[in-house]
Amino acid sequence: MGTALALLTSLAACGGGGFGGFFGGSRNDVPSDQALAARERAAQVAEAELEQERRGNSTIWSIFGNSSDPNTTVEVNKYIWNATLDVLNFLPIESVDPFTGVIVTGYGTPPGGGRAYRATAYIQDTALDARSLKLALQTRGGGPVSRETARAVEDAILTRARQLRVRDSRL
Template sequence: MNIKRLALGIGLATALLVQSGCSVFGNRPVQPVESADPDEVNDQYVYGDRGRPRSTIWDIFRARPDQGQLGQVNKYIWNASLETLDFLPVQSVDPFTGVIITGFGTPPGGGRAYRATIYVNDPALDARSLNVALMTRNGPAAAETVRAIEDAILTRARQLRAQDSRL
């Protein structure tokens, strides 16, 4: 029985030596496995195609855009236009493109009927944001009249902004 045990031990030892020596002769460099960044995998799994949100909790302390805008139109100029030309009947209004079209109307204390098309084309509160086309029944109104209407609208817009900023 000793011989059987001895033969079994020698056989197992030989098998272990052969097994451990296999890697000595075929020593090839190990190729690294390319894998994605774990943060990218998590973001893809959690957020999907939208990607990680661009805002954080600290965004509440950053400066906000001007709240005086309605789409791409300055709300102060828009409201001032409607208030200043309230004697004209409104035919069409589009606050997203900034166009107000009125029908013919006579100003209080005036004798001539006017029709206006107002175009607010910029969110800034300045003169280049406002274009007024004023027509009479006989053709275009005088340039001085158009300029006076534009000045009245811009003055009222500044007053509205001042009232709003006091709150």
């Protein structure tokens, strides 16, 4: 907006109107076709810049403004979130972020198991659906866990999430 205003102000100053022929013309001179074309191009550029700002395209100046919508929220399924915490309760929690849906745990051994695991869960949707849950398991040695084990943990989380939903619907 400021760029367009500065461009239009400088264009008006160069037009010769009101400055008594500062640039060689007089106040009563009719602008030439070339001057009219230049003014038209400048107006088109200014209009394009204004339209670009209205559409929200970024410019070098957009980093100084807060253009994010404060009403935007990231939503996760509360049943999958709570079920993940319930099923992985034997693992120490390193970080949780309910706004992005990420749960990161440290290494821990499941009850009755001999191998230590670490988990990272990403809940990316509000739907109570298997596609909403992404789970990564890792052994203490850094290796991945077998697909069967990962599938069993995912199934346990989704089953627990459904149980929590059924319990809430009875209230």
